[in-house]
Amino acid sequence: MKRSSLADAPCPIARGYNAIGDWWSLLVVTHVVLLGRGRFSQIQDELGIAKNILSSRLRKLVDEGILEREAVAEGGNRQVYVATEKGRELYKVLVPLMQWGQTYFFEADDCPRELVDRSTGLAVAEVSIRSADGRELTLDDLRVLMHDGADSSA
Amino acid sequence: MKRSSLADAPCPIARGYNAIGDWWSLLVVTHVVLLGRGRFSQIQDELGIAKNILSSRLRKLVDEGILEREAVAEGGNRQVYVATEKGRELYKVLVPLMQWGQTYFFEADDCPRELVDRSTGLAVAEVSIRSADGRELTLDDLRVLMHDGADSSA
DNA sequence: CCGTATCCATTCCGATACTG
DNA sequence: CAGTATCGGAATGGATACGG
Numbered sequence: 001m002k003r004s005s006l007a008d009a010p011c012p013i014a015r016g017y018n019a020i021g022d023w024w025s026l027l028v029v030t031h032v033v034l035l036g037r038g039r040f041s042q043i044q045d046e047l048g049i050a051k052n053i054l055s056s057r058l059r060k061l062v063d064e065g066i067l068e069r070e071a072v073a074e075g076g077n078r079q080v081y082v083a084t085e086k087g088r089e090l091y092k093v094l095v096p097l098m099q100w101g102q103t104y105f106f107e108a109d110d111c112p113r114e115l116v117d118r119s120t121g122l123a124v125a126e127v128s129i130r131s132a133d134g135r136e137l138t139l140d141d142l143r144v145l146m147h148d149g150a151d152s153s154a
Numbered sequence: 155m156k157r158s159s160l161a162d163a164p165c166p167i168a169r170g171y172n173a174i175g176d177w178w179s180l181l182v183v184t185h186v187v188l189l190g191r192g193r194f195s196q197i198q199d200e201l202g203i204a205k206n207i208l209s210s211r212l213r214k215l216v217d218e219g220i221l222e223r224e225a226v227a228e229g230g231n232r233q234v235y236v237a238t239e240k241g242r243e244l245y246k247v248l249v250p251l252m253q254w255g256q257t258y259f260f261e262a263d264d265c266p267r268e269l270v271d272r273s274t275g276l277a278v279a280e281v282s283i284r285s286a287d288g289r290e291l292t293l294d295d296l297r298v299l300m301h302d303g304a305d306s307s308a
Numbered sequence: 309c310c311g312t313a314t315c316c317a318t319t320c321c322g323a324t325a326c327t328g
Numbered sequence: 329c330a331g332t333a334t335c336g337g338a339a340t341g342g343a344t345a346c347g348g
Contacts, residue, residue, distance in 0.1 A: 010266045013184050013248060016255030023320080026175060030167050034298060040330050050322045055331060065258075077328075077330065086258050091293045092250045092281050094167060100247055101170030104219075104240050111301075112164045117285040118297040125284045127246050131271040132279050139245045143272040144188060147265075177340075194310055204342045209311060232309065 010148060019064050020090070024049055024057050032067060033087055034094055038080035066090070096127040164302060173218050174244070178203055178211050186221060187241055188248055192234035220244070250281040 006018040020026050027047055031037040037046065044054050058081060061067040066087035072078040083090075095115065102111045115124040129137045160172040174180050181201055185191040191200065198208050212235060215221040220241035226232040237244075249269065256265045269278040283291045 012252045012255030012259060012265055012267055013188075014181060014255075015259040016251050017180055019259075021175065021177070021180060023176070026171055027168065033293070034167075034296070044330095051331070052323095052333080053321060058331095079330070088293050089254060089257070091296065092283060093247060093254055095283050095296075096246045096250055096281075097170050098166045100243060101166030101168075103243070105166060105169040105173075111166055113166055114299040114301065116297050116299055117289070117291055118295050120285065120287075122285045122287060124291065124296070125286050125288070127250075127281060127283065129246060129249050129281065130279045131274065131276045133274075133276060134279070135271070137271055137278065139187070139242050141272050142188070142245065142249075142278070143270050145268040145270055147268065205311070206313080206343095207341060212311095233311095 019066065020061075022057075024053060025061060028054065028057050028061065029066065029083075029087065029090060030094055032081055033083045033090055038070075038082060040079070040081075043081075061087075095124065099126060173220065174215075176211075178207060179215060182208065182211050182215065183220065183237075183241065183244060184248055186235050187237045187244055188252075192224075192236055194233070194235075197235075215241070249278065253280060 006014045009015055009018075020029055024047070028043060028049075031043050031047065037043050040054065040058070043049070044051060047054070049057075058067065062069060062081075065084055067081045068084050070080045070082055072080055098113065098115065102113070116122060117124065129142070131137055131141075160168045163169055163172075174183055178201070182197060182203075185197050185201065191197050194208065194212075197203070198205060201208070203211075212221065216223060216235075219238055221235045222238050224234045224236055226234055252267065252269065256267070270276060271278065283296070285291055285295075
């Protein structure tokens with residue numbers, strides 16, 4: 001299987017993952033979406049990524065409609081990368097991932113990153129999965145319906 | 155930068171991504187966690203992954219404590235891969251990713267996968283990010299606190 | 309059925325040098 | 329500052345053959 005063929009997979013996880021799931025893309029997206037880093041050299045320095053790789057990832061992410069290039073008015077050729085709506089919506093994936101990493105890869109309160117509500121300073125709650133009527137769902141409550149054939153029971 | 159050095163990054167997203175974010179791992183995890191596929195050949199067939207690659211991914215995921223091997227009693231050497239608690243908790247990441255893929259890579263109701271509550275058949279709600287006191291937070295409401303130095307404002 | 313071992317092609321990545 | 333071009337080494341991936 002070619003990696004790119006996932007773009008046509010009949011599965012939203014596969015397609016979504018195909019867009020952001022190569023080695024550096026998600027990290028770049030995180031920097032732009034969550035941390036608001038828009039400048040090329042800033043991303044490069046903080047991520048420690050090679051310039052040619054960063055360049056190709058940014059181009060790919062722009063092609064996919066996740067990021068946009070904006071020219072900064074002032075002199076020189078400064079540019080900024082900004083997340084589109086499609087890119088911004090990824091925070092709903094990034095926040096749970098961050099919480100999962102925090103839980104399983106750091107000791108108790110040892111994690112150097114913390115998410116808070118900007119206006120109140122209050123912590124962000126653990127993400128919960130809920131049904132349409134608001135009840136919290138565990139993994140065992142979930143069922144994946146396959147509309148094109150075989151059903152799955154977990 | 156070596157890829158493996160992310161395991162020590164001071165960032166929960168980087169560490170978490172390091173564990174599941176290479177090309178096939180997340181797809182394998184999805185199959186086991188969300189779809190309950192535990193058998194080697196079943197995962198291999200459905201994913202179209204080469205056997206040696208699947209083998210190495212499974213080993214890595216077991217090493218990381220995300221999956222576990224269980225022997226099936228009956229004759230032959232059948233085994234099953236099951237998600238640990240650490241692995242099961244990833245559904246909080248997989249569900250939003252699935253919803254994101256559904257929204258941006260499929261037409262309206264054209265997506266062949268649907269998540270429902272097993273007991274009621276009700277759809278799963280769009281994941282929302284909330285503060286500790288339950289208010290829904292947009293991306294702009296979020297602030298990432300850096301406990302080891304520079305702060306970030308988005 | 310569940311893998312492991314080997315081989316080979318392709319891709320990825322980082323370092324360096326170069327352009328506007 | 330913001331990239332592009334090129335090069336060589338390393339990792340990844342698929343096919344095939346083999347073993348418990």
